[in-house]
Amino acid sequence: MKKTLATMALAATMVAGPVMADLVFPSLSYRTGPYAAGGIPFADGYADYFTLLNERDGGIGGVKAKLLECETGYNTEKGVECYEATKGEGALVYQPLSTGITYQLIPKTTADDIPMHTMGYGRTSAANGAVFSHTFNYPANYWNGASIGINHLLEINGGDIKGKKVALVYHNSAYGKEPIRTLEELSKKHGYELNLVPVDHPGQEQKSQWLQIRRDKPDYVIMYGWGVMNQVAIQEAANIRFPMENFIGIWWSGAEHDVLSAGDKANGYKAITFHGVGRDFPVFDDIKTHVVDKGLAAGAGDQVGNVLYNRGLYAAMLAAEAAKTAQGIHGTADITASMMRDGMEALEINEEKMTALGMPNFGPSFKVSCMNHGGPGLGGMTQWDAAAQKWNLISDFGPSDMEVIQPLIDADSAAYAKENSLEAGCK
């Protein structure tokens, strides 16, 4: 009997011909815990884009994409466990969605020859691909974000912010501290005064910080927050009547749920972004037709078009385009993680491609190279319209000050290379 079954199975395999393995995209998500409100829309956007490719295009290069979702709870230990549990499944690229997890995975992914994409977070100096061969953080990083914020202040002040007071309200963690060095260097260049205002996790109580801001009377406040810290900060800023148009959050402090609980008082609050906002893009029609209406959406389908959903979608699109690039380079649709890394390093995103994907002007055009895993560092400014309950992009995607940032990237990556006895260089 056993022999018969084995023969039948073999025959079936021969008739079917060679079967391509799925292209595996792990999603280290957090749908539970204190940061779930941010984790859910990102994970939904990431998943829905791959579902769209499978349903509309039959996959990527004819091979179906398979999403492996693993819950991290935004916890570093759990994130590493997720990595270890999924890497053997043929994982092509990791998106840890946590700076803490990213730091732990940098040496692991390098050793395992699996690329990692940390878009807008993670270790900023990973932009130097000569040192961080398997980590990519295009199209923008924390330091670009800080510079884009300062560029915006320059723009609205006629190019001169000398003597202005800028307060940085930040999550007192590795993530929140990232922009400090850049803002300090930029303060030397532009002559503004920088005050640092840390907020401990989770940030539910910020009375001391906002009393300090009320006393110090900064002209502008820049925020690097996440989770409940964002909602409380915006509420407290409203309470002390700080002008919202002078309050600027990094892209992790600029989602709908960050401002909705403050109601009308949040009107005018600004946030930096590196991708488009809203759902006025053709890709969302396809998402509706091929994903939501078919009942295949990752969540309830109610996050489509939200800021963090769009970011997840954008991350998935960049991963899919890198996979296509890898397929082109290696002449096979059935790519490995190592090939995926090559695809990411040769990735080129331009407006023509974005338009063809139904995402015109959704993000900046850029090219990745071995020397530059960080992309162009372009970013724009969004502003919250409380009456319409939507974010509006109020600027073009402009450049950050690479004259200041590049030396910081070089110094930090060189220090990492020295600590880990790495020989920097491109193949």
Added chain:
Amino acid sequence: MSEQLVYAMEVFLNGLMAGVLYALVALGFVLIYKASGIFNYAQGVMALFAAATLVGIMKGQVPFSHLINAVFDTDIHHFGWHLPALAGILLAAAFMVLLAWMVQKFVFRHLVGQEPIILFMATIGLAYFLEGFSDLMWGSEIKKLDVGLPQGMNTWIDEATFKIFDYGFFIDNLDIVATIIAAILVFALVLFSQYTKEGRAMRAVADDHQAALSVGINLNFVWVMVWSLAGFVALVAGIMWGTKSGVQFSLSLIALKALPVLMLGGFTSIPGAIVGGLIIGVGEKLFEFAIGPMVGGATENWFAYVLALIFLVFRPQGLFGEKIIERV
């Protein structure tokens, strides 16, 4: 008067207000510990659950709608009503009574006579269960909570202090409301425990379960009542904190703010929770104001525990806790 002194006075007042909010959370712990000797790890999650239930009821949200829609391929989310705040609060309070009854019937009734550590572990399990249950029932998105409480700077205080100090103090209207509500709540709880039959039964059970049973006190009823009261206090705390930040998972973490308050005020004293809250609130805010800038700021989380530990060295039972004497 020096500028720094004026600022310190403003910080002091805000510390008092923050302390009241901490005390609101601590009260729930005290009630249950006082009556049953259980340290209720789930108190913070109960605040989250109560606030989420209130928002859900007010907005007419269908509970478990995601689950129902996924299983039955339906698309229902709302009943189509929007209840006024008072009706929502009453229904949410009733729901917390139901939860108290279920907790007693399905968990603690089966653990009578067990070691305190077993009961504590059960509350940890309850906390994780309620976390997941709350997400499943009401969803994990951030919910705006508006029961009509005033928020923002109190203009009268701002103007009055400006006339005196040439600097207007910031006091949040919500904090003032929280202080009034906490004062009423404490007064009512003290009256209840001292002067009502049920309150005396609660104290008798706290003193000795077996003795209370032997004189005919219904242990189950008392425990359901105590968990209901703790549930109501959790609802009040959830409303205050949820109004500030929206109702979201982080509400459950406010329990961390109550622990140093309990250590300081004592686990068995209702006034102790209030006094402990005020000391912690003022202490952490003044420390952050005076010392914070010298050490890089963000001192409040750890300083509250340091302050509580210092008190513990001199008075292990807390300021108002009952001294435990064990004779050999």
